[in-house]
Amino acid sequence: xxxxTTEDLFQIMRExxxxxxxxxxxxxxxxxEFSLLGYDSLALMEAISRVERRFxxxxxxxxxxxxxxxxxxxxxxxxxxxxxxxxxxxxx
Amino acid sequence: MTAxxxxxxxxxxxxxxxxxxxxxxxxxxxxxVFTEAMDEFFAAAGAEGGPMRDDWLAxxxxxxxxxxTRSQPLLFAVDHALGRLVLSRGVRPAALLGHSIxxxxxxxxxxxxxxxxxxxxxxxxxxxxxAAPPGGMLAVAASTQEVAPYxxxxxxxxxxxxxxxxxxxxxxxxxDAIGRALREAGFVCRxxxxxxxxxxxxxxxxxxGAAERxxxxxxxxxAVPVHSAYTAAPLTESxxxxxxxxxxxxxxxxxxxxxxxxxxxxxxxxxxxxGPGQGLSQLARRHPAVxxxxxxxxxxxxxxxxxxxxxxxxxxxxxxxxxxxxxxxGGGSDGRGRPQWSAATG
Numbered sequence: 001x002x003x004x005t006t007e008d009l010f011q012i013m014r015e016x017x018x019x020x021x022x023x024x025x026x027x028x029x030x031x032x033e034f035s036l037l038g039y040d041s042l043a044l045m046e047a048i049s050r051v052e053r054r055f056x057x058x059x060x061x062x063x064x065x066x067x068x069x070x071x072x073x074x075x076x077x078x079x080x081x082x083x084x085x086x087x088x089x090x091x092x
Numbered sequence: 093m094t095a096x097x098x099x100x101x102x103x104x105x106x107x108x109x110x111x112x113x114x115x116x117x118x119x120x121x122x123x124x125v126f127t128e129a130m131d132e133f134f135a136a137a138g139a140e141g142g143p144m145r146d147d148w149l150a151x152x153x154x155x156x157x158x159x160x161t162r163s164q165p166l167l168f169a170v171d172h173a174l175g176r177l178v179l180s181r182g183v184r185p186a187a188l189l190g191h192s193i194x195x196x197x198x199x200x201x202x203x204x205x206x207x208x209x210x211x212x213x214x215x216x217x218x219x220x221x222x223a224a225p226p227g228g229m230l231a232v233a234a235s236t237q238e239v240a241p242y243x244x245x246x247x248x249x250x251x252x253x254x255x256x257x258x259x260x261x262x263x264x265x266x267x268d269a270i271g272r273a274l275r276e277a278g279f280v281c282r283x284x285x286x287x288x289x290x291x292x293x294x295x296x297x298x299x300x301g302a303a304e305r306x307x308x309x310x311x312x313x314x315a316v317p318v319h320s321a322y323t324a325a326p327l328t329e330s331x332x333x334x335x336x337x338x339x340x341x342x343x344x345x346x347x348x349x350x351x352x353x354x355x356x357x358x359x360x361x362x363x364x365x366x367g368p369g370q371g372l373s374q375l376a377r378r379h380p381a382v383x384x385x386x387x388x389x390x391x392x393x394x395x396x397x398x399x400x401x402x403x404x405x406x407x408x409x410x411x412x413x414x415x416x417x418x419x420x421x422g423g424g425s426d427g428r429g430r431p432q433w434s435a436a437t438g
Contacts, residue, residue, distance in 0.1 A: 017378050018235060018255030025383070035370060035395055038377025042257060046233040046280040053278075 004077045006030045009070050013039055016046040030071040051077055057084055098418025099362040099388065100186035102355055103178065104376065105171040106367035107192025109284040111163040115368035116170045116393055117149055118403025125180040129173035136211035137165065158285040160221045164193050168214045171197035171367040172207065174392055178366060182422040183414060189319040189355050191348050191372060192290065195341065202314035204332055209309040216305045221342060224298035227289025230260045230271050233280040242270050250291035251346040254375050259284055261292035295342045303339035324350035352379060360387040362417050370395040390414055
């Protein structure tokens with residue numbers, strides 16, 4: 001099971017865009033480019049910032065910059081979380 | 093004829109911020125209607141037309157594309173020429189909505205202004221604005237309510253692009269200071285490509301006297317409703333007749349999102365972005381009517397600058413999508429004669 005899901009990302013994107021909760025993004029949206037979903041670089045920058053704050057991580061610019069779709073974005077976040085998790089457990 | 097079930101077409105004409113190097117240049121010399129409309133504009137611009145055209149087509153323009161003397165006339169000309177091209181293929185828009193200078197292009201396309209008069213008005217505007225104090229624009233991922241406590245002096249809301257995309261405009265120093273304060277508070281900001289503080293009081297003195305120029309040209313009734321981003325409602329006869337309404341546009345805030353909501357409240361549309369980039373398309377895709385699929389968005393040009401072939405491929409793909417949406421698209425024509433509108437509205 002992933003620590004960060006596509007639905008988590010969609011929820012964050014909707015908050016970033018100030019969209020109504022009632023309007024759902026379809027499952028197929030995970031593989032569409034952000035621009036086709038209406039999310040420009042400003043909205044994406046805010047989503048990155050929110051994810052970083054929520055998980056206390058820093059997403060590498062080159063990895064996240066290449067993530068053009070929600071699926072790729074979620075993959076990049078989970079890869080970063082996987083790297084960090086052992087450290088968190090050790091600290092706890 | 094348009095299929096009975098087809099969504100009516102609304103053209104979205106982008107403005108400041110959407111300009112880029114060689115925007116739509118891949119269609120120049122390939123699409124006769126587009127080419128002729130651009131050449132008409134450069135001819136109407138007189139001595140300034142040649143350098144403008146050279147910079148438009150240059151890999152390395154002499155004058156920066158973000159400078160008011162390039163961004164404004166070329167956005168106007170490209171939006172208008174693309175609109176003419178779309179009309180020449182038999183697409184019959186039911187409404188227009190322009191952002192910033194895009195509204196003037198839309199008004200010219202709908203017949204409110206003669207294209208030559210409009211070219212003269214655009215040139216008058218840029219001469220005035222080139223003399224205005226420098227400034228800029230800052231897009232903030234925040235609502236107007238969220239940014240309100242940070243505003244001061246000449247820094248104002250210049251555009252409401254979406255529920256959480258607000259563009260601030262003002263002189264560079266206070267704009268930078270407000271940008272820093274917003275970032276410290278956790279807001280994400282990005283400079284809009286502009287070397288002028290469009291849609292802010294900074295431009296007010298420069299726009300004095302512009303009304304006389306608007307008063308001097310004949311203004312007709314639009315062939316189809318032109319939704320104004322300055323009133324968030326279709327242009328009225330009193331808007332059209334009031335020279336100050338037009339003269340104040342570089343100073344007044346752009347209410348794009350409220351205007352889009354007004355347009356889509358009249359019914360679902362196929363929203364066709366007629367201009368460089370896909371900025372308005374991206375904003376429109378956030379609208380609930382587009383999210384749920386009852387309205388749709390088509391962009392005529394690529395999202396990012398690219399080779400000339402990319403412009404042509406995007407244009408051809410867009411025509412196919414418009415045709416697939418129930419609007420039969422004809423072949424190219426020589427582009428002579430006035431734009432054709434539907435019998436019901438023309």
